[in-house]
Amino acid sequence: MIPLITSHPAPVASVLLALAVILVGARLGGCAAERLGQPAVLGELLVGVVLGNLEWANLQWLAAIKTDPTIDLLAQVGAVILLFEVGLESTLRDMLQVGLRSLLVAVLGVAAPWALGWWVGALLLPDKSVYAHAFLGATLTATSVGITARVLKDIGRARTREARIILGAAVIDDVIGLVILAVVGSVIAAASTGTSVSLGGAGFVMAKALLFLVAAFSIGAFLSPRLFSVASRLQGRGVLLTVALAVCFTLAYVASVIGLAPIVGAYAGGLILEEAHYRDFLDRGEHRLEELVRPISMFLVPVFFVVMGMRVQLWTLTQPGAFGLAALLIVAAVVGKQACALGGLGAGLDHVAIGIGMIPRGEVGLIFANIGLGLTLHGERILDERMFSAIVVAVMATTLVTPPILKWRLTRAERYGVRVLSGGDAIAMTGD
């Protein structure tokens, strides 16, 4: 119901004002970041941090945004739309083509930061449970495809072999990360209800997650062309977008029902919908799905990042050990991904560049951290506010350091006329 006349504005009005502030803030922050050669998402997060820590300004309603259930839900829908969009950018074929080397790079790049993050947790937070340490490590696993792709594109290196291996590995480690999230999450849930956690139980969750993805991929690859073919008989604009959103939302729901995060389903939905399946729609003048989804994502995704930023409580960083935690997490995140370089050895590749290219963490890490904030074990949150803030700071730092370093590494070859491998050998440029 829309209350018409109220002494206070209608609930929907407060939500609309909050959305206006979030959208304008996010765009200003994003534009400022881009002007400084940084990814836009960094600016959105920072604006969120500023808005969320303006308590001195006595802006009560601004503080209320952080805990408003509708804004929270819109932020979650934003995360679902974002993962759907990321999924749309790649196809199943892309994932199969990048092959074994990307898989190797991805596995190394997941295992090392996870282990390092786990170890950082055990070292600095001995009073926390082993589950919290494992979760902390898990938030460092997934590379942000978007940020690396953007940097590679900006410096004209998006089609080199290194770039394809990095992007392929980033896609794969999204999937591995989602599986780890499901496993760690359900182990915590089991521990929380007092059920003993067996290796078999963890294996069951992993099997379930993999089964869901394989089922979604194979059924989706089979059904998607047929679905669009039936839908293309319907007249009227909006059919394409409706089908796409319905697939995304339904898979997100199914993922949730079988105990996975909704974003896993949304990502799978994006992967199975391919342009080749809906050519009929393009032929009659519809825009591509990426373009149709973009305005919805421009509307809802900034809500997610700004709210994430707002949840960073800067004062928690002044608590004993918090600053050190953030610093060590950054080191774990950066050093851990250099394990990826091992996967690039022995094929005439700039393997250092591969390790650097895998550094940025972004949306997936933040979504993990947000999930951790909502998980409890024996009444205690798995991630407390100090850990959450440290993770967000670490995520921001990784996006901050990568663009300049990667640009430096990939363009130094130009400065010397050849690409210098870290072993000291020099070969001609191999980019295609």
Added chain:
Amino acid sequence: MIPLITSHPAPVASVLLALAVILVGARLGGCAAERLGQPAVLGELLVGVVLGNLEWANLQWLAAIKTDPTIDLLAQVGAVILLFEVGLESTLRDMLQVGLRSLLVAVLGVAAPWALGWWVGALLLPDKSVYAHAFLGATLTATSVGITARVLKDIGRARTREARIILGAAVIDDVIGLVILAVVGSVIAAASTGTSVSLGGAGFVMAKALLFLVAAFSIGAFLSPRLFSVASRLQGRGVLLTVALAVCFTLAYVASVIGLAPIVGAYAGGLILEEAHYRDFLDRGEHRLEELVRPISMFLVPVFFVVMGMRVQLWTLTQPGAFGLAALLIVAAVVGKQACALGGLGAGLDHVAIGIGMIPRGEVGLIFANIGLGLTLHGERILDERMFSAIVVAVMATTLVTPPILKWRLTRAERYGVRVLSGGDAIAMTGD
């Protein structure tokens, strides 16, 4: 927070499933309606009615959609986006150009159905207060620009003088309707708090509403080009959409703060944003605002109509007098708008066609009815479920009857080779 592992799916997952069902249902209904030569909105409403009355199917979670606060809020945001989109379709200049004849047609077309609807209420619902009767009449005032424009376009008559007068009048009666809504609503609010309602008080609300619109229009017309000019210095995609949404949401909030419905502000926002103001963005390859807003509207607007349909409780129509109320409301809605024909007299116009073209009610009427459902006077709802259902049925009937009658009226000239005026005179086609 996204609960990761739950025995029941996460709250966001239920919302996503509800959205998927609503979107697919709305699109199927819309496509079916269009195939039968009816406006899509009719199909969306009917699908809502079917989904909302499936109690026999024992689908508990379907019934839960009707009362879910998040879905309700998304539906309200959908209504805001819809009115913004309708506003974007016209410019202030359009409104000023259609001139006095459209204003005359609009005023007659608002006054007559309001009086008739009020009288129907007094006749059939003598136990209800005079406020309820006045509100019932007010829901019949606003013509749906969208439906008439669509029919005129479909039969190739969108640029005739009659068409321009009808569309101009429909725009003006939206504004008049919004002012009436504000006045009636605040009179009810005053009566509800026991404050005596003076003519002066009602005049104050009307003055406030007009002042808001005039202020939004004049400040907006001055600020809008400057705002876009500043914003166009920002790089990055999404700036245009962000500015537009921020203007829409902020005006909706301001409207709400001064006691008007948020949709009034959204509509004003749409009117003041003109393509001429953001040419810089178009020059660098951005899409037009209408195109940017459309995916968001395709996502959220069907939620509004399907939820409206779901709130129609068919069983209430079997209550004593309900069916008669719906039938008389339809008569009042159709006959009342024929007063518009008087405004078209004496200028060589097909004035019967003008009266027919003004018949369809749509989004604004439904939004009014929804507001009425939320207003209470001395603990009793202004519109009860029976009245709400009757209004929705009446709205659906007006959209159902108009397309065939208008098509018949405007194409009979072709059949006779001339346009026949209702007075019996025949003149050559005057369409330009």
